[in-house]
Amino acid sequence: MEKLVSITYEGELEVIARHTLDFENTETGGDLFGFWTKDSMPIIKYVTGPGKNTSRSATSFFQDIPYLHQCGHYFHDNFALEHIGSWHSHHKLGIEKPSEGDINTMRNCLLNKGIERFFIAICVINNRKEVTINGFLFSNEFVNIHKQTNWIILPNESPFRKQIDNNTRFIVHPNTKKSIYKVVMENNSNCDNKINTSEKVELPNDSFFSTEAGRKFLKQEYEKISSRIDCTDVELIQNDDQTIGISFKLDGKEIEIRYPVDFSEKNPNPVIIEKNDKNETKRHLIAVEPVKMYFISTFDIFSDIFRLIFISKNDDKNDSITNINID
Numbered sequence: 001m002e003k004l005v006s007i008t009y010e011g012e013l014e015v016i017a018r019h020t021l022d023f024e025n026t027e028t029g030g031d032l033f034g035f036w037t038k039d040s041m042p043i044i045k046y047v048t049g050p051g052k053n054t055s056r057s058a059t060s061f062f063q064d065i066p067y068l069h070q071c072g073h074y075f076h077d078n079f080a081l082e083h084i085g086s087w088h089s090h091h092k093l094g095i096e097k098p099s100e101g102d103i104n105t106m107r108n109c110l111l112n113k114g115i116e117r118f119f120i121a122i123c124v125i126n127n128r129k130e131v132t133i134n135g136f137l138f139s140n141e142f143v144n145i146h147k148q149t150n151w152i153i154l155p156n157e158s159p160f161r162k163q164i165d166n167n168t169r170f171i172v173h174p175n176t177k178k179s180i181y182k183v184v185m186e187n188n189s190n191c192d193n194k195i196n197t198s199e200k201v202e203l204p205n206d207s208f209f210s211t212e213a214g215r216k217f218l219k220q221e222y223e224k225i226s227s228r229i230d231c232t233d234v235e236l237i238q239n240d241d242q243t244i245g246i247s248f249k250l251d252g253k254e255i256e257i258r259y260p261v262d263f264s265e266k267n268p269n270p271v272i273i274e275k276n277d278k279n280e281t282k283r284h285l286i287a288v289e290p291v292k293m294y295f296i297s298t299f300d301i302f303s304d305i306f307r308l309i310f311i312s313k314n315d316d317k318n319d320s321i322t323n324i325n326i327d
Contacts, residue, residue: 008044011157017179019049027061029088085119159223
């Protein structure tokens with residue numbers, strides 16, 4: 001059985017929590033924009049809150065539809081982000097899952113509006129003003145139409161957050177400045193997934209990525225790939241051998257930039273793994289001259305050897321080695 005996960009950033013969950021705390025005694029909500037992974041799991045890149053003309057009560061929330069359309073058009077036209085879900089609060093009601101009204105609304109959308117899947121986050125506020133955020137994936141493939149998801153939480157804020165906030169005037173921001181939130185993990189021991197499904201991918205303690213420089217480097221790599229329109233289904237993964245990788249799709253091919261266990265600024269030699277539509281795999285070993293890691297990017301290196309990987313006619317070899325010299 002496939003484990004269900006929803007992927008987002010610490011900063012986006014904080015935005016949800018801050019919007020939720022703006023309305024402690026009535027429902028509020030917003031929308032989720034991003035992509036779907038190859039396994040149809042949501043990757044939330046940007047969260048919005050309620051529009052100025054939203055209507056709400058203690059037991060209902062209705063988004064400002066013109067605001068939703070304005071956000072959706074802008075995000076899609078400028079960043080190719082899709083409207084993949086929504087969130088709303090049950091404030092202090094203590095209802096941590098979709099209500100019957102939520103389920104009926106989604107059942108109607110799935111059956112009558114041609115929507116294949118939709119992600120919903122439900123928020124509640126406890127007595128300490130902490131916000132709990134639960135994720136639920138809706139699909140006609142499920143017997144009961146929805147299932148709870150695990151969370152994969154990436155550090156810091158989405159690479160789209162600052163760029164959108166700095167270049168728009170119509171986004172409605174929360175008034176609450178700080179929040180404390182937690183997410184609920186639905187454990188399922190029968191599931192097996194390539195992605196580490198704890199709150200974060202576990203970085204080996206003795207690796208380069210356990211250092212501040214290593215975490216900064218990994219974050220920059222992930223954000224650089226995620227921000228490219230031609231790269232989709234971007235995921236931070238942990239393989240069975242505990243190596244860290246960044247996987248994505250590019251030009252119909254599945255690509256992973258895998259960092260060996262001894263990867264460091266003194267040994268910056270990632271492996272690029274390419275899988276084509278015939279499920280054939282090629283490994284490209286990248287030999288880089290040792291430099292300070294924060295001056296280079298493996299994705300820049302990958303871009304430089306793009307021609308080698310995808311246009312090479314030496315199809316009888318599954319492995320190749322490319323030497324890259326960086327001044």
